[in-house]
Amino acid sequence: MKFGVVQFPGSCDEVDAQAAAARVGEAVLLWHRDRDLQGCDAIVVPGGFSYGDYLRAGAIARFSPAMESVIEFADAGGLVLGICNGFQVLCEAGLLPGALLPNANRRFTFRQVDLDVVNGDTAFTRACAPGERLSIPAKHSWGRYYAPEDQLDELEAAGHVVLRYDPAQNFNGSLRDIAGVTNAAGNVFGLMPHPEHAVDALTGSTDGLRIFESMALSARGVHA
């Protein structure tokens, strides 16, 4: 199992994501200017402030050569995980539905949040117990998930809403408390909280490991 973590100028959590992925497989960094995905089995688009998040979070990074390859990889069914800024990039790139808007509280906010696993039967959550709650840190200023109402209905009906915030902890004002969604094919997943920062009890919780373990199972074609 080989993870590739895309590194943009302004990425912050790419090394953390690489270290987290390395707990369940091999993990390499992929330079934003290179089209070559080095035969990775799964791609992580990491958190941070790619291109300073200037203009609009994720707006510029999505056009990098590496992202062009990631889009092809996703279209071919490859596993792609977008974390925080990576979620924003995947939405901007049209790989995921909806958009992320400035937090309702108008501030960068750090908080350890509880997430309900709404759909434990996806390529990214299959290692989770049914109805499991994950304690994972969130930290961002552009995390308010938005999609038109009818699209939200479809996403929920189709089980594409994968993670929800505890309603009392939805500081960014995401519609329907949505914290993470997949695409229709189920091979692309984005979430605002940072699973790569919840992989070691010493520095917080280990709940985030479920996401990476799930991807490893999926890449090996194991279906829980």
Added chain:
Amino acid sequence: MPEAAAPPTVDEAVALGLTRDEYALILDKLGRAPNQVELAMFSLLWSEHCAYKHSKKLLRTLPTEGEHVLVGPGENAGVVDAGNGLACAFKVESHNHPSAVEPFQGAATGVGGILRDIFALGARPVAILDSLRFGEPATSERSRYLLDGAVRGIGHYGNSIGVPTIGGEVYFEEPYEQNCLVNAMALGLAERDKLVLSAAVGIGNQIVLYGASTGRDGIGGASVLASAELGDADEDKRPTVQVGDPFEESKLVECSLQLLEQGLIVALQDLGAAGITSSASEMASKGGVGIDLHVDRVPLREADMEPFEIMVSESQERMLCVVEPGRVDEVIALTDRWEVHGTVVGEVTDSGHMRIFDGGTLVGDMPVAALVDDCPIYDLAPEKPSEPIYAPPAATLAPGASMRVALLELISSPNIASRRPLFDQYDPIVQSRTVRRPEECDAAVLVLPGGGGLAASIDGNGRRVAADPYWGTVGVVLECASNLACAGAEPLGTTNNLNFGNPEKPHIAWQLTEAVRGIGDACRALEAPIIGGNVSLYNEGAAAGPIYPTPVIGMVGRLPDAERAGRLGFTQEGDAIAIAGHFHPSLAASELAKLRGEALPDGLPEVDIAAVRAAQEAIREGVREGLLSSAHDIAEGGFAVAVAECCLEGGIGATLDLGPSDDPWTHLFGEGPGGFVVSGHPTAIAQLAERVSLDVFGVVGGDDLRLTIAGDEVDVPLAELHDAHDALRRFFP
């Protein structure tokens, strides 16, 4: 040398901040009148900020050597040995004046500046701490505006560049109303043998400038030198506010570290205050060489900048490095990869002079020694003021208030209430090292490769220093070390930022002299030498008067095992609660005295520094051995507030009986160094009692804080405590 226009007059020199005598000395050093470019450069390097004219003699009295010190004062930051072949660089720096003008950008560029000092040594920045001072937020709209802006600015820069902000401190006092303080401390990690210094070496080596292009940032001061081309009409072309670009700096960090990793450069230096002038001159001075600079090669953000403007520009996010001629192409290629395009702007010479060229013409030529070493250093004329210089604070606690009311007022007072509404806006975990986040422990803790840990704390208490500059400062240094002890760490080294008023005034000179004496004595006694710092003087207004004297102390310590890092909050129902240490509480200059509106006392009780150190060692060992469930040092608000904080952080109550007391208020709310609230299994506490004086007062449990003293009972439900503690939230709508 070719002299175009007539040289600037002595009056222009004075307008640039030089004295007439200093100007005469420059004439003497050059053997002629300095031209426009030269005068601009002298005025910067001979400024208080660069030359430490009024503090250098005092700083020389500080202890700067110790077994853990790898690099002491004099470099961009000091460096200590973090073990396992790792070195930790750290330093605190102030950005007070810019933050008072525009708090968001002022604080943001302050963080950017201190981070550059860290990676200029080849260390990857791994943590930020901030130290803030404002006027009273409840009554001052300006203070709320400055607070909000500074916090947003620090978060903006630190969060965006991916360096965690793991700790800090903030206090609110009337004397900071006009002159707020924004100090930022940063830590960096490097492999010991990969450190790089800033001395320019190797005659013929090339000087490469990389990072942001150069604009007219921060040259407002020098604008008296502007020639006709850019007259008053274009004043606004000289922004008074510098805008930070954390995105640019994040590329600078990665590029700089790769340049070093690949061994492509021989020296590295950030461009801070005084821009390329001080960076190049200090590199030349440290290397005992000369440097030729070609201003026409410097990439500009704006057309037609004059040579002197380029030399003094304070544009942010720029670095200077020294490169062997054969390596220049590789260096440029790497800077291009990171989009921080490097340019060769000069070379190292054996002339011993700074020579500035514009399109081949020599436009400035000065001995490096004259620029860097020959600035006069002044003696202070310290004198203890005959009467108080600070007005008493406004009383906010009703006379005759009960101890219960006093406790809640203290817990909700701006100086004690939870800082969560601030640090919620900072990313404390990026880079995956953070073992103790803000409020989990008195010091922040980072885990290192191999499982050891680093603890960091930053502290200051202007009110106590104002009451007694010597013992107040000693107390600040001791509190910093106590915070480390609660984490289980012993100090490796100390940094400091001296925030004071106008040192040319005898009573400010006295505050400064006494404070530095206090730092020196305390750091010697703790064997926590000073490895760097910064000085910010003239923090006073004509009407407002001086700020409280505010030495800010930053300390970094080491723990053998990060898994054993201490915690502040009670954890275990049934644990015994004890007050331990060498603690002699007093209400003098305490938070309670402030709430009561009492004037500052003249002097604080003396402290037995050695006894406090011994207590810190006992607590530290107890934490390391895992004897203690929690440890928390007693600071603002005294014992009662410390216990309340342990309850709030642990989410569990406590019941204590302090027995009879001739002075219950002092026992509950008195302050002073050397006291700790610890909790643990009764047998463990008994073990600790064999090493440090200790009294068991109660047990952990329940949903209330119940304190009985001299027959009076104070009973507060945790929920009520919690709401009171959240008082700062309302200042961040």
Added chain:
Amino acid sequence: MRARVLIRPKAGILDPQGVAVEQALPALGFAGVTNVHVGRIVELDVEDASQLDEMCRRLLANPLVEDYDVQLLGDDGHAAP
């Protein structure tokens, strides 16, 4: 030629900044201000103005959540009639 792009949150999408401004104004003594919205402007010199619309759709604005207007500016920097 100089152009200005006005980018606004789509109608119906919460605009926290607009709300914050609207709520802050009365406290400062400004009454009767309503319907406040905060957006972005991008001003730029373009050789080929026909590219502007595509630039907006692909980069400057996110059509899912933002509306945009392109204004071509005369040399006086004001919107051409």
Added chain:
Amino acid sequence: MRARVLIRPKAGILDPQGVAVEQALPALGFAGVTNVHVGRIVELDVEDASQLDEMCRRLLANPLVEDYDVQLLGDDGHAAP
């Protein structure tokens, strides 16, 4: 009456957003775009348009780093002549 406030970084002040956009465009195949600046717009209904200037100075803009322009809009939403 509807008003629009254009807020831009002052001349001479670093505009990181403008730089980022300008550097991104060529990669997207948009050549010949220069002098890019990114600012904010605030659009609002005011009863008393004479208050707008003070509103800008006190809340909407930061006069230290930003310039602002006030436009009064006709009902068609276009700048009044």
